[in-house]
Amino acid sequence: MSSPTAPHAGAGLRVDAERNRQRIVAAAREAFAEHGLDVPMEDIARRAGVGVGTLYRRYPTRADLVAAAFEAKMSAYADAARQALADPDPWHGFCVYVETICAMQAGDRGFTTVLTMTFPTAKQFEASRDHAFADFTALIGRAKAAGRLRADFSTEDLPMFLMANAGVLTSIGDAAPDAWRRFVGYLLQACAAQSAQPLPDPPAPRQMYRAMLRATGRQRQQRAGR
Amino acid sequence: MSSPTAPHAGAGLRVDAERNRQRIVAAAREAFAEHGLDVPMEDIARRAGVGVGTLYRRYPTRADLVAAAFEAKMSAYADAARQALADPDPWHGFCVYVETICAMQAGDRGFTTVLTMTFPTAKQFEASRDHAFADFTALIGRAKAAGRLRADFSTEDLPMFLMANAGVLTSIGDAAPDAWRRFVGYLLQACAAQSAQPLPDPPAPRQMYRAMLRATGRQRQQRAGR
DNA sequence: GGACAAGTGGAAGCACCCGTCCACTTGTCT
């Protein structure tokens, strides 16, 4: 991102600077996982043992830092789709895939949200998402062909499910840490071909993209009263 | 709430004060509906044409104001359950009910969140919720008895669904205003008895209560990067 | 119409977080 043509993120940096950069990313990973994407930058800096100035010079916007912090997890996310394609049973592969990524959401408060957003400036990051999406599309095709996935299942339904799961996770928090498993159970059964009553139309891809883009400026969301 | 023993909320107030109170509640309803529960108090005051001081004296905490603003909608919420019970077809009643309250969430950003929270100090408010809950429990019983609702459907599943729908609504926002309908379609099909693969256990009532209680102090949630 | 309680509004103090800027430190290269 901030490096010229380098294969590795921190190339060209002085060794101490590179060490700090790695610390920052590690600290961000922890902080995002524990508290979600909106932890104060200063907390991350303190956790990394650097000043805020250092953090901002390396990652000028929060989105940059988020992209750096979740790059590895985003790769794992893409790998999961690839692995699911390797499953000999298309339907089983589909179900395990959905469960896996929902579990990834459950394990990291930051990732919960990251999977419902897009970060157009983070190239490698979005490339992983695109790979995952392509493999998932293939996965859907196979599962439909096998007659197990309902024919009207749309690729847009996956991000929608992730948004729903994010809602369950953030609302329930630690009060019922496994509730999301049941929820995903419901979703998967709704995806089965046998229960294929007609559904309202899915959102258009462009609509989902706009939704995942979010407002670019200052902005908040839910939050509790008092 | 702020009145001694009165049947009506604003009893005992000077007429001008009562007029202001009503304006405040009306302004809060609008503001919450448009921007969610975390609109600045000052915006509400300005919309009502009063000073913040007036607002705070009448409703000392945000929760008080939220309860006042959504009391009517909460009654409507309870009525919907009662009406659903009147439906001669238990399954149809169940489906219409779920669709109705999800539509109520979709129509009001504040209510989206309100339905996933509890406000223990707002007596009348929570009484409506309890009525709705009791009727919903009856609704479930009937639909199960009719063999249409899966036997392992739990009353705790409804609040979980509302949390999920809240996730869809807040993430998608205005980008795909009807996406929630499709989502609810999925949920309902998953509730049908015919698709009754076993599910993970539901959360305990106490867990759901704790979840809906939220943290009582300062606190934020998702929010986007950048 | 006068007196007093009730009600009002908005300024002020506080807390939080963002993002910048620059005097100082540290690595690196010769």
Place this chain on the structure above:
DNA sequence: AGACAAGTGGACGGGTGCTTCCACTTGTCC
């Protein structure tokens, strides 16, 4: 070892929102 670029941290100015407080206004009742 010296010199210079690279890197650092945290103080600072700016913005937002919460909540309190009190000098002033306005209804109400006699």
